[in-house]
Amino acid sequence: MxxxxxxxxxxxxxxxxxxxxxxxxxxxxxxxxxxxxxxxxxxxxxxxxxxxxxxxxxxxxxxxxxxxxxxxxxxxxxxxxxxxxxxxxxxxxxxxxxxxxxxxxxxxxxxxxxxxxxxxxxxxxxxxxxxxxxxxxxxxxxxxxxxxxxxxxxxxxxxxxxxxxxxxxxxxxxxxxxxxxxxxxxxxxxxxxxxxxxxxxxxxxxxxxxxxxxxxxxxxxxxxxxxxxxxxxxxxxxxxxxxxxxxxxxxxxxxxxxxxxxxxxxxxxxxxxxxxxxxxxxxxxxxxxxxxxxxCVACDWGPCGYPDKIPHVDERDISELCSELGFKISKTMVRDRIVEVHVTSGSRLDVLEKWLKELTRRRVVIRKV
Ligand code: SF4
Ligand code: SF4
Structure with missing residues (x-):
């Protein structure tokens, strides 16, 4: 999915x-x-x-x-x-x-x-x-x-x-x-x-x-x-x-x-x-x-559960999600434990942060640029 x-x-x-x-x-x-x-x-x-x-x-x-x-x-x-x-x-x-x-x-x-x-x-x-x-x-x-x-x-x-x-x-x-x-x-x-x-x-x-x-x-x-x-x-x-x-x-x-x-x-x-x-x-x-x-590896207490079941996500996945949630982004990076997005427009960054954290099961860094 x-x-x-x-x-x-x-x-x-x-x-x-x-x-x-x-x-x-x-x-x-x-x-x-x-x-x-x-x-x-x-x-x-x-x-x-x-x-x-x-x-x-x-x-x-x-x-x-x-x-x-x-x-x-x-x-x-x-x-x-x-x-x-x-x-x-x-x-x-x-x-x-x-x-x-x-x-x-x-x-x-x-x-x-x-x-x-x-x-x-x-x-x-x-x-x-x-x-x-x-x-x-x-x-x-x-x-x-x-x-x-x-x-x-x-x-x-x-x-x-x-x-x-x-x-x-x-x-x-x-x-x-x-x-x-x-x-x-x-x-x-x-x-x-x-x-x-x-x-x-x-x-x-x-x-x-x-x-x-x-x-x-x-x-x-x-x-x-x-x-x-x-x-x-x-x-x-x-x-x-x-x-x-x-x-x-x-x-x-x-x-x-x-x-x-x-x-x-x-x-x-x-x-x-x-x-x-x-x-x-x-x-x-x-x-x-x-x-x-x-x-999940969304915080220092991880990995929790099954490390091989941490979702495989890529930049395109994240961009599509952000766009559907109403955010414009200029850059996305996915690493083992961190997802970083640079947001150019869109309100409620806290909502975006929660979605990304729950769905990617990684730590999330959002920069407003
Ligand atoms: S919610 Fe009820 S069961 Fe739970 S700790 Fe409080 S008093 Fe005890
Ligand atoms: S947020 Fe994820 S990594 Fe952190 S304790 Fe909860 S399940 Fe484990």
């Missing part, structure tokens, strides 16, 4: 959805922020619900204003698909924009599960790399549906402590039950990664070896590691359960989240994982790319 074909695919998708949806649904989708916000480094984050009732002590969503009560996200599956289709940053298709669900709520709570399944179904239809993170148990019927709807999905299952997990995750399922869900998902050929994020000093490092060994036993082959980010409230919450971060925080605020100094912990856990033969990713999108059977 040529790069420009993704633009045609997007137009066809928009047309098909406009034919299917009512005026009210289209209006709802247009007014929703999924129709206009840019993807984050991990891809386009999609909310399956609003709020979370699990009250993990390290959770930042409560500082962002999300409630402890849960409601499913108001857009139906097709409305969400339409919102993404009309989002100028979003490229549909197998090699298109990565999608990530589960950043600001738990997607498999009883209140959110059906909505989540609707979204998985429509994302399976357009085949974009799709990822979901969870710490819930997934029942057999749900697993069956997921494997039918979106067999290339990347599951991130969070397990960051065993012995004292209740101090950190008072209402989440037991980690051993989460491992059982991993086993069942893997038996259905679904790509599952162990999500050790956030690494909590004194908890995650203490249990890491055991967590990683069990993960390997249930069939997990990849691990995503991530440092803890704290607000003042999280700092205090963790202190109450015995985690004193005073020597690891550089900055604290009521609203902003700042990462703690945790490279040492991450490095040690990565070493343990690699010793067990597990593949370690520094960012969740690495697991998403791998599950989709693709490769």
């Amino acid at each position: 040529k790069l420009v074909d993704y633009v045609y695919l997007k137009r066809r998708l928009i047309q098909e959805l406009e034919d299917k949806l009512s005026e009210e649904s289209k209006k709802k989708a247009r007014e929703d922020h999924h129709s206009r916000r840019p993807p984050r480094p991990c891809g386009m984050t999609v909310h399956t619900g609003i709020g979370c009732s699990l009250c993990c002590v390290y959770c930042y969503i409560y500082d962002m204003g999300f409630p402890r009560t849960v409601t499913p996200y108001p857009l139906t599956g097709l409305e969400m698909l339409y919102a993404l289709a009309i989002n100028p940053y979003f490229a549909p298709g197998r090699g298109g924009t990565m999608i990530a669900m589960g950043a600001v709520s738990e997607p498999f709570l009883p209140e959110t599960r059906d909505r989540t399944l609707e979204y998985i179904r429509v994302f399976g239809m357009i085949k974009n790399p799709t990822q979901i993170s969870t710490k819930m148990n997934i029942d057999d019927e749900t697993i069956e549906k997921i494997s039918r709807y979106c067999p290339h999905i990347s599951f991130l299952v969070t397990i960051i402590a065993l012995r004292d997990f209740r101090k950190l995750e008072p209402l989440a399922p037991d980690p051993y039950e989460r491992f059982e869900s991993c086993r069942k998902l893997i038996n259905k050929n679904i790509h599952v990664s162990l999500f050790m994020r956030p690494i909590i000093p004194g908890f995650t490092d203490r249990d890491a070896e055991e967590i990683l060994s069990i993960a390997k036993d249930v069939g997990i082959r990849t691990v995503v590691l991530g440092t803890l980010r704290v607000t003042r409230r999280i700092f205090k919450n963790l202190l109450k359960v015995g985690v004193d971060l005073s020597r690891r925080v550089r900055k604290l605020s009521d609203k902003e989240q700042y990462p703690i100094v945790g490279h040492d912990l991450k490095r040690n856990i990565a070493k343990l994982a690699e010793r067990l033969g597990l593949r370690v990713y520094e960012a969740a999108c690495g697991a998403n790319i791998e599950a989709a059977g693709l490769g």
Whole structure:
């Protein structure tokens, strides 16, 4: 598939959805922020619900204003698909924009599960790399549906402590039950990664070896590691359960989240994982790319996935894409890891940058000349 074909695919998708949806649904989708916000480094984050009732002590969503009560996200599956289709940053298709669900709520709570399944179904239809993170148990019927709807999905299952997990995750399922869900998902050929994020000093490092060994036993082959980010409230919450971060925080605020100094912990856990033969990713999108059977070198953490699956693109491909997106360019260069374009006219260079990054899976340099 040529790069420009993704633009045609997007137009066809928009047309098909406009034919299917009512005026009210289209209006709802247009007014929703999924129709206009840019993807984050991990891809386009999609909310399956609003709020979370699990009250993990390290959770930042409560500082962002999300409630402890849960409601499913108001857009139906097709409305969400339409919102993404009309989002100028979003490229549909197998090699298109990565999608990530589960950043600001738990997607498999009883209140959110059906909505989540609707979204998985429509994302399976357009085949974009799709990822979901969870710490819930997934029942057999749900697993069956997921494997039918979106067999290339990347599951991130969070397990960051065993012995004292209740101090950190008072209402989440037991980690051993989460491992059982991993086993069942893997038996259905679904790509599952162990999500050790956030690494909590004194908890995650203490249990890491055991967590990683069990993960390997249930069939997990990849691990995503991530440092803890704290607000003042999280700092205090963790202190109450015995985690004193005073020597690891550089900055604290009521609203902003700042990462703690945790490279040492991450490095040690990565070493343990690699010793067990597990593949370690520094960012969740690495697991998403791998599950989709693709490769990516768009940042220093790459190569991720399959290096031989990084798209083969040439100058002509890029020129056609830029032109169809409304940009005039005077020069294009494609190297192993970098794409550079010199733009002479066209607005929204940020949109062009996202398209080029997602479709070429390389770092992008844009010069306005
Ligand atoms: S499950 Fe996720 S969203 Fe819910 S409280 Fe825990 S960390 Fe926050
Ligand atoms: S190289 Fe890996 S970590 Fe970087 S953007 Fe690509 S998938 Fe993500």
